[in-house]
Amino acid sequence: MELKDSSRRDFLVAGLAVAALATGCTSNSPFEAAAGEDVKPSGKKVKLLSVDGEEIELDEAFLKPVPHLPTISNAEARVGIPGKKFVMVIDLSRCKNLKKCQSACNHAHDLNPGENWIKVDPMQSAEHTAPYWEPTTCMHCDEPPCVKVCPVDATFKRQDGIVLIDSDRCIGCRFCMAACPYSTRVFNWGAPEIPADVAAQPYSAETSIPQKKGTVGKCDFCADMTRMGMLPHCVSACPNGTFFYGDLNEDSVTNGAETFRFSDMMRDKGGYRLMEDLGTKPSVYYLPPVSRNFPYESGLENDKLQNK
Structure with missing residues (x-):
């Protein structure tokens, strides 16, 4: 079922290279030294994808940072990335309640304390069954109420399956919060505690920044990172590889260190979606908490440490 093993760093570097090549970047190529620059090989190799889709190895010393892609308009953000259908898989057997996913998401989106877009809750299916930890994000439903x-x-x-909010249009009626059966949306009751330069930026539906008082916020699948060929912050922040992200059309998901065929993962590991009977058709799938990497009690200890 597993397609390929690579380090999280190699995956991100490859994503950056592909993004740069896709934009026709030449003078800012990630593997081109500046004119007259004396670059000495480091001896450390990284894997990239060539323009022909072949895997190549390059010395790390010859890599250069790839500039961010130009900011797109909110009208373009409403369309999405053509030919893609993004999905997330959360492996409950790997969750230790570290909440690294939550803190990374909060930091990336400049959220106020307590306004978490990712929640990690203790769950138990029945009286005599074992408890487990369950991260919950926006489900990015195909039939979103x-x-x-x-x-x-x-x-x-959007056409790529991501559900976003345009805060320039949001009037704070909270109808969406009432309609969401997963309770994954939060309301900005107060003014966001963000730097003045961030507050002065025009709102981007892809970055969800800056948040605005009197509007609704939620997980955005890090659409801006996805557009650059990079993983959402929650995926790359989890040290246990709990979150997988990918393209349903390509039948592939990854956590940066492991890559699997999505269809094989669902079949072989008993994947499912929350509240399937509602007909919302979520784009977030779960793998059951069997053969766990950590005991449930270790998550309780993490809770104590986080609440000190």
Whole structure:
């Protein structure tokens, strides 16, 4: 079932290289030294994808940072990335309640304390069954009830499956919060505690920054990172590889260190979706908490440490 092993760093570097090549970047190529620059090989090799889709190795010393892609308009952000259908898989057997996913998400989106877009809750299916930890994000449903009830088209679904919020349109009616059966949305009751330069930026539906008082926020699948060929912050922040992200059309998901065929993972590990009977068709899938990497009690200890 596993396609390929690589380090998280190699995956991200490859994603950056592909993004640069896709934009026709030449003078800012990730593997081109500046004119007259004396670069000495480091001896450390990294794996990249060539323009022909072949895997190549390059010395790390010849890599250069790839500039961020130009900021896109909110009109473009509403369309999404053509030909993609993004999905997430959460392996409950790997979750230790470290909440690294949560802290990374909060930091990346400049969220106020307590306004978590990712929640990690203790769960237990029945009285005599074992408890486990369950991270919950926005489900990015194919039939999203939040989109249907928004009176101003602030919440919208893109062609690549990602559901986003345009805070420039949001009027704070909270109809979407009432309609969401997963309770994954939060309301910005107060003014966000963000630096002045961030607050002065025009709102981007892909970065969800800056948040605004009186509007709704939620997990955005890190659409800006996805556009650059990189993983969402929660995926790369989890040290246990709990989160997988990928493209359903390519039948592939990865946590940066491991890559699997999505269909094989669902079949072989008993994948499922939450509240399937509601017909919302979530894009977030779960693997059951069997053959766990950590005992449930270790997560309780983490809770104590985090609450000190």
